Amino acid sequence: MSNSPTPRRRSARRRTTAIGTFTAVAALLGMAVQAGTASADNPASGTKVDTGALPMKLSPSQRAELIREADTSTAATATTLGLSAKEKLVVRDVVKDRDGTTHTRYERTYAGLPVLGGDMVVATDKSGKVTDVNRASKAKLAGTDTGAEVKPAAAEKQALGAAKSEKSTKTKASQEPRKVVWLVDTKGGAPVIAYETVIGGLQKDGTPNELHVITDAVTGKKLRQWQAVHNGTGNTMYSGQVTLGTAQSGSQYTLSDTQRGNHRTYNLNRGTSGGTLFTGPDDVWGNGQPSNAETAGADAHYGAALTWDYYKGVHGRNGIRNDGVGATSRVHYGNNYSNAFWQNGCFCMTYGDGAGNAKPLTSIDVAAHEMTHGVTSATGNMQYSREPGGLNEATSDIFAAAVEFNAKNPSDVGDYLVGEKIDIRGNGTPLRYMDKPSKDGRSLDNWSSSAGNVDVHYSSGIANHFFYLLSEGSGKKVVNGVSYDSPTYDNKPVTGIGIDKAAKIWFRALTTKFNTTTNYAAARTGTLAAASELFGGTASAEYKAVANAWAAVNVGSRP
The missing domain is CATH 3.10.450 (Nuclear Transport Factor 2; Chain: A,)
Incomplete structure (x- = not known):
């Protein structure tokens, strides 16, 4: 048998296990998970999406070529934008629409110093003409004294x-x-x-x-x-028996998904660093019980695959950075650790096993939430504090639920609850609720001038509530067997457009409009622009729904 890695697909049987309740560690602040999906109760309405405004599916080499081209013209672009002689542009990312529009995301330097809050997204048409510029700051840098008195x-x-x-x-x-x-x-x-x-x-x-x-x-x-650390055949604990992407080398199999950027899953074995790649002789992982170390590995590996497939299949994004490279999952972090987190430094998601090491934080929505922090870092990169931080958290919540709905897993159906499988509170309730975020006792339903002073995991409730309303609408309804009752700030009804359209709008805004300083007012502007580009202008039902949903959480007014 060849020693070269061979891709494998594996399935395994789930075994039921009874697990008692446990006392959760304070909050799981680093893992807020929420979002929405289109439901049979509330079918999408309005116009069809403008496919020309959707992102083109780029291979890693095509993306690299676009970045190279943008790199060669940064000086000319800086001149076109009226930047001073000491200002330089550095290309971070490039997204190309199917109609030829290119969105180039830049960071900026001044006199060789990084400019934090100086990032921008420049849109050019297929002829190379600048058509739009979204700046994190409009401040002029010319003449700035770079001296320092503090050591x-x-x-x-x-x-x-x-x-x-x-x-x-x-x-x-x-x-x-x-x-x-x-x-x-x-x-x-x-x-x-x-x-x-x-x-x-x-x-x-x-x-x-x-x-x-x-x-x-x-x-x-x-x-x-x-x-900057964002607290994000398998017999899984939460998703039943599933198929996993694995690799074979000789007589051994590993949790290495060669079909998804070689994403790998490691066992930290209650440590906080290092870890070993899950390896076994039979290509069957876990038994559905937390006492088996492979079970959490199977859940995390499966969640990573679902998230990869969602971004690629729905939004044309080839991996977290759109470069075809898979991240790493690490399970069994620490002892009785009730959290999960994303780190750019290791390009990895890490999961604890919860109180009593009884409920690993490896459900579908948690995995998708943590991976989405990586997507946000590579795109809008909203700074993780104040209103931008709330939007950063909400983005992970939004796409976590979108991935969950898209997966259509019968053991973990899509819902607008946050972390409902992991029982972080120890009393069987979800961590958060998207239809009315304040049900968790801390999250904000609506915007106010003090929203920027609230922890980002709770100010995220504003955008989560907006997204639920945009997807499903206001009032009482049942989606996939779960009852919701979403209020509005202005006491006016909102009609949803379905999660598929809502997610496309948010994704376009994230990748072509949002930046490090985007606040709630700017998020409204960005999502309205995205809705207009995708669905045909301000008269579309989708554009009006976006405006109405923001007004319903006290951001802007209705058209």
């Missing part, structure tokens, strides 16, 4: 103090403070020279720490901080 060591000390005040442990700077130009929420919109320090170690619940702290390089004032 890097002082900035590092401040960042370490911020981490310790969050009860982080094993804190240390994971990189030297770097000087940057800060354009996010500055006084009068003026640029500020600052230091960005990243602190490693562990958060108070054992989650890896990547705390970013921004320090004014002139005054020493702390300007902002945010956390």
Whole structure:
């Protein structure tokens, strides 16, 4: 038998197991999962999608060529946009529509310094003419003094103090403070020279720490901080008997999905680093019970496959970064760890086993939520604090439910509940509710001027509520056997357009409109533009539904 890896598809039988309730660790703040789908109760209405505005399915080599072409013309693009001589553009991503429109996402530097909040998306038609520019900031950088009075060591000390005040442990700077130009929420919109320090170690619940702290390089004032670790044949625990993509090498099989970018699933075996690739002699994984280490591996591997297939089949996106490269899943993190998270650094999703190590956080919606944090990082990259952070979390919630509905798994049917399988509270209730987010006791149903001061996992409720209303509409209804009753801020009804259309609108806005500073008002503008491009202008039922759903959560008004 050949020693070269051979793709395998595997299935296995689910065994029922009775698991008692357990006391959940405080919140699972790093894993908010929610979103929606079209239902038989509420069929989609309105016009058909404009296929020309849908993203083209690009091979990794085609995407690389588009990036190369964009790289060769950054100087000309900067001139066209009226940037100063010291400003340079750096290509982050390129998305091409079927009608030839190209959306190039840039980061910016000034005098060699990274400009945080200076990113933009530039749309050009097939002739190369600029047709639209979405900027994170409109501030002018010409003439900015890049001098600093504060020493890097002082900035590092401040960042370490911020981490310790969050009860982080094993804190240390994971990189030297770097000087940057800060354009996010500055006084009068003026640029500020600052230091960005990243602190490693562990958060108070054992989650890896990547705390970013921004320090004014002139005054020493702390300007902002945010956390970059986003707390996201198998006999699975949650999805029954499923088919998995595996590979064979000699007489051994591994959880390596060669059909999906070589995504691999590892066993951390209650550790917090390292891990071993799941390997076995029989190509059958798990037995449906948490006591079998392979069971959680099968769930995570399956969830990753479903998410890959959803983004590729529905949105034409070839992997998290659209480059055909699969991420990594890691299960059995820590001991009694009730969380899951995404890290850009390892390009991986990591899952704990819950209280008592009895309920691994590896359900479909959790896996999709964590992988979507990677998609967001590669596209809109909304900064993980204040209103942009709420939108970042909501995006993972939205596509988590969209993946769940799209999967059509009879053991885990699509719903608008958050983490309903993992029982994180220990009392059988979901972590969150999309039709009325405030049912969890903390999430926001509607926008207010204080929304940016609320933890991002709770301010995400505004966008989650919007998306539910856009998908299903307001009032009482039953979807896949689950009862919902969604209110509106203005006490006016909303008619849904179905999750398929709603998800296409959100995806287009995420990949072509959103940026690091996008707030709720800007999200409304971006989704309205996306609806117009996809469904034919402001008179379409879809455009009006977007406007009505935002008004129903107190963002903007009805047309």
